[in-house]
Amino acid sequence: MSAPATGATADLLVVMPNWLGDTLFATPSLRALRRAYPQARIDCAVPQRCEEVLRHNPHLDRVIVYDDKPRWSRPSSIRGLWRLMGGRRYAGVVFLGASTLKSACAALRGIRRRVGPANTSKLLFLTDSAGTPAPDAHRIDHYLAVARAAGAVPDGRSMDFVPEPAAEASAGRLLAPLAGRPYVTVHAGGNWDLKRWPAGSFGAWSSAYLERTERAIVYIGTDAERPLVASIAAGRDPGRALDLCGRTSLSELAWVLRGSKLLLTNDSGPIHLAATQRVPTVGLFGPTSPDRTGPVTDAPLRILTKDVGCEVPCYFRGCDLRVCMDWIGVDEVLEACLSLGGRADA
Numbered sequence: 001m002s003a004p005a006t007g008a009t010a011d012l013l014v015v016m017p018n019w020l021g022d023t024l025f026a027t028p029s030l031r032a033l034r035r036a037y038p039q040a041r042i043d044c045a046v047p048q049r050c051e052e053v054l055r056h057n058p059h060l061d062r063v064i065v066y067d068d069k070p071r072w073s074r075p076s077s078i079r080g081l082w083r084l085m086g087g088r089r090y091a092g093v094v095f096l097g098a099s100t101l102k103s104a105c106a107a108l109r110g111i112r113r114r115v116g117p118a119n120t121s122k123l124l125f126l127t128d129s130a131g132t133p134a135p136d137a138h139r140i141d142h143y144l145a146v147a148r149a150a151g152a153v154p155d156g157r158s159m160d161f162v163p164e165p166a167a168e169a170s171a172g173r174l175l176a177p178l179a180g181r182p183y184v185t186v187h188a189g190g191n192w193d194l195k196r197w198p199a200g201s202f203g204a205w206s207s208a209y210l211e212r213t214e215r216a217i218v219y220i221g222t223d224a225e226r227p228l229v230a231s232i233a234a235g236r237d238p239g240r241a242l243d244l245c246g247r248t249s250l251s252e253l254a255w256v257l258r259g260s261k262l263l264l265t266n267d268s269g270p271i272h273l274a275a276t277q278r279v280p281t282v283g284l285f286g287p288t289s290p291d292r293t294g295p296v297t298d299a300p301l302r303i304l305t306k307d308v309g310c311e312v313p314c315y316f317r318g319c320d321l322r323v324c325m326d327w328i329g330v331d332e333v334l335e336a337c338l339s340l341g342g343r344a345d346a
Contacts (some may be wrong), residue, residue, distance in 0.1 A: 003126040010198035012037060012087070013093040013111075016046040016324075017045065019191075020250075021293065022139060022277065023050040026096050027160040029143040033094065034059035040091075045084055056162040082093065085109040094150045096143050097227075100124060101284040116152045117142065136291050150164035154184070158294050161276035163258075167251035175218070175259070177242055183216040184209070184337070186259055187272075188232055189225035194316065196266050197284045197325050198230075201338055203232045204330045205264070209337065210240055220253060221245040229324065262340055271295050280340045282333065286324035287314040299319060302336045304328050 015031065016023055021086025023046060033042060040275040043062045054063045066084050075086070085093070085105045092113035093106045097114075103125035106114045111252060115128040123129055129143035132303055136190070138295060144154045186206070190196045206217055219229045234240045248256060253270070258277045265271045265281065267288045274281050275297035285305040288313050294303060314324075 001225040009038070010040045011088045011090045012040050012042045013088075013090045014017065014042065014044045015093065015095045015097070015099070016044055016050065017097045017143075018047050018050070018171060020050055020053060021272045022097075023053045023084065023160060023292075024159045024269075024272045026034075026143045027054075027059075028140055028157050029096060029147035029152070030054075030057060030059045030142065031036070031156075031160060032147045032154045033150060035155060036147075036152035038077050038148070041088075043088065043090075053161060057160060057165065059160075062151075065181060069342045078205065080149060082109070085108075085111065094146060094148070095126075096146055113150075115146060117146055136289070138291065139293055148223055156252060158298070159271060159272065159276045159296060161254060162247070163254035164251035167249060168255045171248070171255035171259075174244055175242070175256065177238060178216045178218075181216045182261055183218050183259075184262040185218045185256050185260040185263065185279075186272075187220050187263070187268055187270045188228055189221040190266040190268045194287050194319055194322065194325070195268065197286075197328060199228055199231050200277065201328070201333075203325075205333055205337075206232060206236070206241070208330065208334050210236070212334070212338065216240040216242060216244045218260065237257065262337055264337055267293065275299065282336045282340060284325065284333070286326055286328075287316070287319075288311065300340050302340060304333060304336060306312045 016026055037258055039274045041061045042066055043065050043203045044060050045064045048065050051065050053061060082158050084104055086109050090111050093111050095103060095116035097335055098119040103114055103116060107125040114126045118130045118132045128149045130149040133141050133145050140157050147154060163187045187204045190201055219228060226245040228242050229245045233243050254273055256279055257274045257279050260279055263274045263279050263281045265283055267283060267285050271281060272295055274339060276296040278299040280300040282302045285303055306324055310324060
């Protein structure tokens, strides 16, 4: 893809993936596109739930929120998608996720360059498509392949997230019950149940960790995960077990993670947010592949997973065995956490 247009006012639209982790995976591509087109205006379209990931991204001029789950039978939803593509005279649009409808709208809007992933079933309305990455390539590399097709040269695979500066103070107020005690963070949730280490295992780990160290545990997650965390933290000293589920913005969560000595988590959004803040992390993987969707970070990292003979990644929402997560032992998780700097009191 050649430059979107000559001059400093050329407009480029980037249509992002739909989930927090994938949005973070796409940030190296945004950085590469900015380097390739330093004078262009780069707008980014993203679902509401991921908007905060990009709110302070230094490589974008504007973040546009759109509905990623419209009812296509409703004319108002189609008009909204049409307006998204026609809000400015975009010279090029980059689709980091494949979508026939979105690329068709871009073509009908007269956007000359339409770049997207190498998905043969959805190439009809693209002018440029990415090369096909290796089968086990990380999701970051899939997005970087699209950036290359758009004329960019990647400058690394590290992810970008800039938290709201003012959120540091509010995060500090949320942590006030700990009275300055060093802490680790724990995320026991996940997008679906089979990605979650059992609540009983998190509970046993919490008891053992509080016995072995003088640190506190801060439980993080969404408001929907509060019952799960309540079952894990029940009866514990509130000065050493603090539940922040549903109480943090993404920026506040980043500041909480940044102050943490360690994150213990399933494969979920916080593992990637922690990677952007260089937090030592122990990640628990079962049905998903750490090679394809694991964190990319230069901070200390331990990934614990079990080969149970199943094909990975596995996206079943139900399983009678659940052994891929159940076989990860409490003792090995505890030792991994202690070995990553979780043993000392400082």
